[in-house]
Amino acid sequence: MSEKYKLVGCCGIYCGACFAYRRSIAAKAEELKEVLEQEKFRRIATAFDWIGDYKEFSKWLRWLVKLTCNGCQTGGGNPYCSIRRCCKSKGYLSCAECPDMPCKKLEWITRRYKKWNLKNLKFIKSRGYDEWIEKMEREVERGFKTGDVIAAIERPRAKPRARG
Secondary structure: OOHHHHHEOOOOOEHHHOHHHHOHHHHHHHHHHHHHHHOOHHHHHOOOHHHOOHHHHHHHHHHHHOOOOOOHHHOOOOOOOHHHHHHHHHOOOOHHHOOOOOOHHHHHHHHHOOOHHHHHHHHHHHHOHHHHHHHHHHHHHOOOOHHHOOOOOOOOOOOOOOOO
């Protein structure tokens, strides 16, 4: 596979616009973690009530450091992604090649990305991967990020138990 196609998400996202691929958050989290360790901030934090649970904060920081992805074409992302598994089983780079697009597998991710991924798949289908990749590279160069189109979809919450 050509290097430039590695940033094509099976579902229609462009990995080059994603913070996890760019490692923007992970890099800053790593930097903060190192500074906090150098300053022995864990000891300092105990003196300030307003800091809260430093141990819990440290867990989040370690999680952010690991928040990276190489893109689904190279094995990144969710290893159980039904969209990627479907594309790979059919020999497709993305859903744009599938005659059944859009299908039920795309519903959640399409809601998550406010139909941006679906627009991308339709663009790819009509104009091809090369033109879409060039378009996305220009947009990213101008500052576009997937966070610009992601919807804040809340996970379903467990119902509170009745007290009795």
